[in-house]
Amino acid sequence: MPTPPERTALYRLYGTNDRLLYIGITDNPEARWERHAAFKWWWVQVTRKQVNWLNASWREALDIEKATIREERPAYNGTHNxxxxxxxxxxxxxxxxxxxxxxxxxxxxxxxxxxxxxxxxxxxxxxxxxxxxxxxxxxxxxxxxxxxxxxxxxxxxxxxxxxxxxxxxxxxxxxxxxxxx
CATH class of the missing domain: 1.10.10.10 (Winged helix-like DNA-binding domain superfamily/Winged helix DNA-binding domain)
Structure with a gap:
């Protein structure tokens, strides 16, 4: 039986006036957001979440995340920004x-x-x-x-x-x- 493809989410978090706050990848958005809520001081600013599921390996998803951060310049991503x-x-x-x-x-x-x-x-x-x-x-x-x-x-x-x-x-x-x- 073939192995199912990895499912990785590329997510964007927005604040008021649709300001892009953060971009990340995860295989479990809800769990990831719980960690953000616990450890990221800016989490209180999040008003909207957007998730796009990728049919890509984790390595490919990392490359997509990196390119997206460089292109869209979210407020709170330090790496690649x-x-x-x-x-x-x-x-x-x-x-x-x-x-x-x-x-x-x-x-x-x-x-x-x-x-x-x-x-x-x-x-x-x-x-x-x-x-x-x-x-x-x-x-x-x-x-x-x-x-x-x-x-x-x-x-x-x-x-x-x-x-x-x-x-x-x-x-x-x-x-x-x-x-x-």
Whole structure:
């Protein structure tokens, strides 16, 4: 007897004025919503739920969820709901520095991408594994470069979401008091 196809629901949660709050996948929407109600602070905003059943494997459903989040930009999805820094591993320079200077050379390459505007505030950086492979260094070297850039405020790491270009905060000195003329 053949195995029945997996049934996975792609669901959307809406708030007032049909504002899209969240997109997810599950094989049991009611149970998933109970978990959201227990753990998501924004659940009280949900006014409408929409479910579309997919005839797809779980892996295919994950890809559909990811594409839908990127396209529709729901308010409370963190994962997949951001721009990705442009990265061509084949064109990325290989680092030929001395072993103890490799992390610094990689940090300089990342700084250059940010300073040039190619990687912009809010963009997610390439995965450490991809950067390591493209640069010809180990993942530990990438992590050390990331730590340096985090410490200087160029990038930020968000647990479970990735590493992002940090927005620059410009501080403007307060105006001096001027005497009326």
């Amino acid at each position: 951001h721009g990705v820094a442009p990265f061509d591993a084949a064109a990325w320079p290989r680092i030929e520095a001395q072993p103890r200077q490799k992390f610094s050379a990689l940090a300089d390459l990342i700084r250059t991408e940010i300073a040039s505007g190619r990687w912009q505030a809010g963009d997610r950086l390439p995965d450490a594994e991809d950067l390591a492979t493209a640069s010809g260094v180990g993942e530990g070297t990438v992590q050390r470069a990331f730590r340096e850039l985090v410490n200087e405020g160029s990038i930020m790491r968000l647990h479970g979401l990735g590493t992002f270009v940090r927005a620059r905060i410009v501080t403007i000195a307060p105006n001096r008091m001027l005497r009326p003329t």
